[in-house]
Amino acid sequence: MSRAVVKLFIYLMVITISLPLWAKNTINSVRVWPSPDSTRVVFDLNDKPDFSYFMLKNPSRLVVDLENTNELKILPGVPPKHQIVSKLRYSKPKNKQSVRLVFELNAAVKPVVFALAPTGPYKNRLVVDLYSKNKSTAVTxxxxxxxxxxxxxxxxxxxxxxxxxxxxxxxxxxxxxxxxxxxxxxxxxxxxxxxxxxxxxxxxxxxxxxxxxxxxxxxxxxxxxxxxxxxxxxxxxxxxxxxxxxxxxxxxxxxxxxxxxxxxxxxxxxxxxxxxxxxxxxxxxxxxxxxxxxxxxxxxxxxxxxxxxxxxxxxxxxxxxxxxxxxxxxxxxxxxxxxxxxxxxxxxxxxxxxxxxxxxxxxxxxxxxxxxxxxxxxxxxxxxxxxxxxxxAKLKSQYPTKHKVRPGESLSMLASRYGITVSKLKQVNKLSSNTLFIGQELDIPQS
Missing domain, CATH: 3.40.630.40 (Zn-dependent exopeptidases)
Known part of the structure; x- marks a missing residue:
């Protein structure tokens, strides 16, 4: 193999290895999910995200950096019903290959940021969960x-x-x-x-x-x-x-x-x-x-x-x-x-x-x-x-329980079972005798 061929082979290998470093990830869409005491923002990407984040105070902000990623031209607006996030915007990235996203916040939050692998209808995702530290923001x-x-x-x-x-x-x-x-x-x-x-x-x-x-x-x-x-x-x-x-x-x-x-x-x-x-x-x-x-x-x-x-x-x-x-x-x-x-x-x-x-x-x-x-x-x-x-419970006490008489049952037996007197049972059901009939329906008053 000539020296020129070897050099060309090495050059092609270097190019092949370097391609992933030059290839940029892409933000395809951004979805914002409100809830009474938290907000979830999901970034849909072509590839697995390489990310980092940190918080800033006065005013309160969350900053997320995505390495080797292209910007989405238009970020979604945040509806007024959100209690936590007031605005999502870009800021100056730390290098030319990265994207910096800034979440402007209305309240103190606990951020949870993680990547999700492709599943079902979704590709790679970066999920940003912002949990309010002030539960009074919850909406009823x-x-x-x-x-x-x-x-x-x-x-x-x-x-x-x-x-x-x-x-x-x-x-x-x-x-x-x-x-x-x-x-x-x-x-x-x-x-x-x-x-x-x-x-x-x-x-x-x-x-x-x-x-x-x-x-x-x-x-x-x-x-x-x-x-x-x-x-x-x-x-x-x-x-x-x-x-x-x-x-x-x-x-x-x-x-x-x-x-x-x-x-x-x-x-x-x-x-x-x-x-x-x-x-x-x-x-x-x-x-x-x-x-x-x-x-x-x-x-x-x-x-x-x-x-x-x-x-x-x-x-x-x-x-x-x-x-x-x-x-x-x-x-x-x-x-x-x-x-x-x-x-x-x-x-x-x-x-x-x-x-x-x-x-x-x-x-x-x-x-x-x-x-x-x-x-x-x-x-x-x-x-x-x-x-x-x-x-x-009060309503139940106002209405009697129904009981259908079965073979072998008597007034004294039912009175004992339900904790009431025989006379009360006869009075409620307007019985003139102690005789019962199979299938007869009785009202059982509350004891």
């Missing part, structure tokens, strides 16, 4: 403000936390015609919100009220902050093929329950948050950990039983309006079901990957029927099992 929906202003003389509302799955940068599953799960779940959630807030003695609390992302591990925390009695998470299922269809209801698996209780026990702040005053009483006790374990076990047991009871009713209600994928409640380890102190269920409203069900899930009429089934199941359970300090 007009529906919730109206609900808060409802005054009950003594009895409180039963609080239902509604979690619309996915949101913002996370679209969830995507249907054959391009329908996003996050859109369907929020639409059904808002219908459920309206039904609950229209029911005297019940009130809703939305985990997310718009198209923004909420971390999975904070969704039940938000429900706890809102003092929720019950948590329902709404989703739409998907599969790799279009065949599977039908709705299903999921509750926490026993294995996950035991795991979560163990985590709470090891975290002093967590079980103090959960146990409230009981944690203060146990503070100096040598057996605090074991007492906390017992209390948490009881709390989790109650939550799981309540969740399963509601799920069983919900399956029956969903059967009236939709095809079922599973005829009984299913047990799983979903993150949103893990709270030991809040009874929780997850409802898969149908398979968005099935063309027929995708069309149904987009239908306002079908969404309304699904929301009605979810609402009816929750209401039915709490009418029978209301919290002692709730309006539902």
């Amino acid at each position: 929906s007009s529906t919730q403000i109206a609900a808060k202003n409802r005054q009950l003389s003594q009895e409180r509302d039963i609080v239902i936390a509604i979690d619309a799955g996915h949101g913002g940068e996370d679209p969830g599953s995507i249907g054959p015609s391009g329908t996003y799960e996050k859109t369907v779940t929020l639409q059904i959630a808002k219908r459920l919100e309206r039904m609950i807030d229209s029911e005297q003695g019940m009130i809703s609390r939305m985990v997310r009220s718009g198209d923004y992302f909420v971390k999975l591990n904070t969704r039940t925390n938000r429900a706890r902050e809102k003092k929720a009695d019950f948590f329902v998470s709404i989703h739409a299922d998907a599969f790799s093929s279009p065949g599977p269809n039908g709705a299903s209801v999921w509750v926490l698996s026993l294995r996950r329950a035991n795991s979560e209780v163990g985590k709470w026990i090891e975290d002093q702040e967590k079980h103090s948050e959960l146990l409230g005053g009981a944690a203060d009483v146990m503070k100096d006790a040598a057996n605090e950990k074991y007492l906390a374990q017992a209390l948490l076990d009881m709390s989790m047991d109650h939550s799981m039983k309540t969740g399963l009871s509601v799920a069983e009713v919900m399956v029956k209600e969903l059967r009236k309006v939709a095809k079922l994928h599973k005829k009984d409640p299913q047990h799983a380890s979903f993150s949103v079901l893990k709270s030991p102190d809040i009874p929780s269920i997850l409802v898969e409203t149908g398979f968005i990957s099935n063309p027929r069900e995708e069309k149904l899930l987009k239908s306002a009429n079908h969404q309304e029927r699904l929301a009605k089934a979810i609402f009816t199941a929750i209401k039915t359970y709490y009418l029978k099992n209301p919290p002692d300090d709730s309006l539902f």
Whole structure:
């Protein structure tokens, strides 16, 4: 091989190796997602971003540098509804090959900046999450403000936390015609919100009220902050093929329950948050950990039983309006079901990957029927099992329980079972004798 050929070969090798260094990344688009207490900004790029960032004060700004990257000609404006970011702009870069982005901020924030690899419809992304350090910036929906202003003389509302799955940068599953799960779940959630807030003695609390992302591990925390009695998470299922269809209801698996209780026990702040005053009483006790374990076990047991009871009713209600994928409640380890102190269920409203069900899930009429089934199941359970300090408990005390007489039952037996006297039972039902008939329906007054 001649010297000239060798030199040419080496030159070509150097050029080939250097090409990636000369090639520039490109910002294809920028998407801004608002939420009540945070803002997410997503940069869509051709290649994996090489980035760094730092904060500046007076005024408060976040500066992000992207190495070896071209500018996007026009950056999006920031809508007035944003509580955190007032403006996104460029600034003088640290070198000719880089881009410097400046986030002008309205409040103190905690920035979280990270890259995401290509997945689904997205290419490479740089995500900038800005979390407000001042929780007072959180916005309350007009529906919730109206609900808060409802005054009950003594009895409180039963609080239902509604979690619309996915949101913002996370679209969830995507249907054959391009329908996003996050859109369907929020639409059904808002219908459920309206039904609950229209029911005297019940009130809703939305985990997310718009198209923004909420971390999975904070969704039940938000429900706890809102003092929720019950948590329902709404989703739409998907599969790799279009065949599977039908709705299903999921509750926490026993294995996950035991795991979560163990985590709470090891975290002093967590079980103090959960146990409230009981944690203060146990503070100096040598057996605090074991007492906390017992209390948490009881709390989790109650939550799981309540969740399963509601799920069983919900399956029956969903059967009236939709095809079922599973005829009984299913047990799983979903993150949103893990709270030991809040009874929780997850409802898969149908398979968005099935063309027929995708069309149904987009239908306002079908969404309304699904929301009605979810609402009816929750209401039915709490009418029978209301919290002692709730309006539902007062309403229940005003209406007698119905009992259908079965073979072998007598007035004395029923009086003993329900904790009332035989004379009271006869008086309420206007009975002139102690004789009962099979199938006879009796009113059982509250003891």
